[in-house]
Amino acid sequence: MTVQDSPADVDAFAADWEAWHRRKDAALAHEHGFLAVTGQYWPEATPERFPGAPGAWSTGDGRVTVELDDDEELVVDGTAVRGRHTFGVIPERGGVDAVWGDAVIEVAKRGGRHLVRPRHPGHPLRTAFTGTPAYAPDRRWVVSGTYTPFAEPRPTTVGAAVEGLQHVYDAPGRIRFALDSQELDLTAFPGGTPGSLLVLFTDATSGVTTYPASRALHLDAPGPDGAVVLDFNRATNLPCAYTDFATCPLPPAENRLPVAIEAGEKIPYERQPVTG
Template identity: 30%
Template sequence: MFRHSLLVAAAILGVATVHATDIDTYKQSIEQWHAGRLERLTAADGWLSLIGLEWLKRGANRVGSAADNDIVLTAGPAHLGVVTLDADGKIQIALNKDSHATIDGKTIQEAVLIDDVHAAADATPTKVVFGTASFYVIDRDGRKGLRVKDSEAPSRKHFVGIESFPIDPSWRIEATWVPAQPGETLEMGSVIGTIDKSPVPGKLEFTRDGKHFELLPIIEEPGDTQYFIVFADRTSGKETYGAARFLYIDPPKNGKVVLDFNKAYNPPCAFTGFATCPLAPPENRLDLRVTAGEKKYAGEH
C-alpha cells in the first residue's frame, strides 16, 4: 500500500514537473522572441533611428540641413543636393560635389531613386547615405516622401526599453480558422490619412472568458509565409498604445491557428512620429482586455 502511494505520488509529481517544464520552456521562447524584437528595433537602421519623413513636392526639392533648403534635415551637410519629382512619378537625385554622400554605396553624383513600392521583390529602395544618416523614398498612395534615418537619432540613443505584461500561457490561444471568400479584402486607415485595401485569407474565431471573438488577418505581400494582424482592445490608449498593436500568425493547420497575444507588439508609431503605421480597423477592435504583449512605451515620442 505504501509503495503504491509512492508510485501514485511520483506519477503526480512527474506530471506536475513536466507541466512546469513546458511552461518554463514556453516562457523562455517568448523571452527569446522579445530579445530578437528589441535587437531589430534598436539596430542602427531600425525604427528608432527615424529622424524625418519629408514629403516631396512636384519638381525640384533642395535637400540639406541649412535653413534655405526646401527640405531641411536635422543631420547631414548644409546642402546635400536636389531631389526632383517628375510629373510621371520618376524621382532623380543630383548630389552636391562636396556632399560626401553615396548612392547605394557608390560615389556617384546622379541617379534615379527607386522607392519602396517599386523596388524589385528581392531588392531594397535606393539608399542615399551621408555620414551617420541616410534616406530612401517611400510611396504612400502615390505620395512620395523621404524616410530619413540616423544611427545617432535621439530616439535610439535615449531608448528606455519596453515594458510588457507578464508572460501568460493562457493568452496562447488555439483559434478556429474560417477561410475567406475569394477576393475578400480589409480596409485599414493609417496615421497619415491613407486607406489601404489588403487581401484577407480567412477569419480567426476564438473564445475568452466565455465570450466569442473574431479577428481578420491580412496578406501583406504575395508569397508571405505569415499573416499580419492589426488589432486594438480595451487596454488600447490606457495600458497599451492607443492606435493598435501588431501580431503575426502562421497559416492554419487542420483548421486551427495559434494566436499568441504574448507576441503582440507596438507599431513603429509608438516610438516615433515619422512612421506611417496602419490603424486597427473596426473589425479588429476587441471588446476585451488583452493583458499580454507589449505595453505603452514610456519614453519620449
Template identity: 40%
Template sequence: MTSDPQQDWQRWHERRTAQVSAPHGPLSLTGTYWLADHPDGHIPGVPGVWREEGDAVVLTATTEDGITVDGKPLTGDVRLGADHTPIPESRVATGDRRLVVLRREGLWAVRDFDPEAPTRHVFTGIEATPYDPRWVLPGTFRPYEEPHSVRVENADGRERGLGLSGELAFMLEGAEHTLQVAVEADGSLWAVFADATSGHGSYRFRFLRPAAPAADGSVTVDFNRALLPPCAFAAHFICPLPPPGNTLPFAVAAGERNVLAG
C-alpha cells in the same frame, strides 16, 4: 525554440529590444518626407535634390552633398525605385544615415534613418507583460472568397487602403472573437488590433503576427507576442489603425505595452 515557452518568450523579447534599438532600427527614423510636399525637390535637412519622374524618383547630388548610392559617391543624377531591402542595405546613404525611398498608393516619399536620433538614445526598453500561457489560444483562419481593401486612418492622420485576406477566429471564456487579417508573402498572418487596454496601460493599438495557418486553417493565436507598431517607436511612421471590427471588447493583458525612455 526550446521546450520552455516562457524561456522562448524571454528570448523573443530580448531579440525585439535589440532589433528596435539597432543603429537603423525604427527608433532611428527622424522623418518621412512626401515629395509632393516639397515640389522644389529640397527636403529640409536631407542633402540632394529629390523629384518624382514617372515610375521612379530622380536624385541629383553634388560632391558637397556627400551622398553615396550602392556604396559609391554620387555626382549627378540617379533613378531610384522603392526600397524593399533591410534599412542598412538601402541604396542611398549619407554618412551613417540611410535615405530610404518609399511609395504608398502612387505617392513617393523619402525616409531618413539616423543612428544619432534622440529617440534612439533615450530608449531604455520595451514594457511587456511577462509570459502567460492563458494567452496562447487555438485559432482558425477563414479566408475571404476574394481579398479586399478597406480605407483606414493612419498614424499620420491620412486615410489609406488596408488589404485584408480573411478573419482569424479564436475562443476566449466561451465566446468567439474574430480579427480581420492580411496574409503576408510568407503565408503568415498580420492583424492590427485594439483592446480595452489601448490608451489605458498600453499603446493605442498593436500588431499581431501569427504563423502561417496549417492546411486545415488551424493557427496558434499568441497574444504574448502582441507587438508595438513602428509608430510607437518613432512618430514618423505611417502605421494603419485597426480596421472596423478589430477592437476587442476585453483587455489583452499580454505582450508589448509601451516604449520606455529615460
C-alpha cells in the same frame, strides 16, 4: 480554446518569450532602425532640401529624383552616385536605402505617395532607448483559433498614423477564436513570409496600458484544417508607437476587440506621460 498552464515548461516558455522580446527590441534599435529616423518628408514636383538628407528631392512620372551638390554623394545599391539621380519605380510598401556617410536615407512609397526618411544612428530616440515595457508572459494568452479564407482576397482600406493617408491590404480571410467563453473574430492580412498572417487590433487595454492606435500580431501559416495559434504575449507595438515619423496602418473596424487582452507590449516609455 485557450492553452492551459503547464507548470513543467513555464520557465522555458518565459525564457523563450524573453529571447524573442530582446530580438524584437534589438531590431527596433538597430543603427538604422525606426528609432534612428529623424524626419519624414513628402517630396513634390519642385525640388526641396530636407533636414538630415543631402540634395534636393522631387517626384514626377512615378519616380523620385535627388539633385546632389558637387560635394555630396549617395551610395545606392552599392554604387556611388553624384549629381542628378532618379530612383527606380518603388512599389507600394517598398523602399530603397541610400547610404550617406553613417546615415541611411530611406526612399519609400506609402499610401500611394513617395516619402523620404533620413535614419541617423546618433538620433537621441535611439541612443536613449532602454527597451519596451510589456506584460509578463502568461500561457493563458496562447489561444487556438480557426482561420477561414475568403473565396477571394478582399481589398480592405484602413487608416494610417499619418492623417489623410490610407493603406489598402488584400485580406485573405478571418480568424475565429474564443477568450473567456466569448467568441471573437479578426480580419487577417498577409504576413511577411509565404502563408503567414498579420493581425492588427485594439482592445479594452488600448489607451490605458497599451498603445491606443494599434498593436500587431504575427501568425504562422494556418494548418491544413485552418488551425492557427494566437500568442498574444507576442502582440507588438508598431513603429508609430515610438516615433511620429511612421505611416503605420490602423486596424479595420471589426478588429477593435471588446475584451481586455492584458498581454504583449505596453505603451513605450517614450510615450508615457512625464510625472514628477
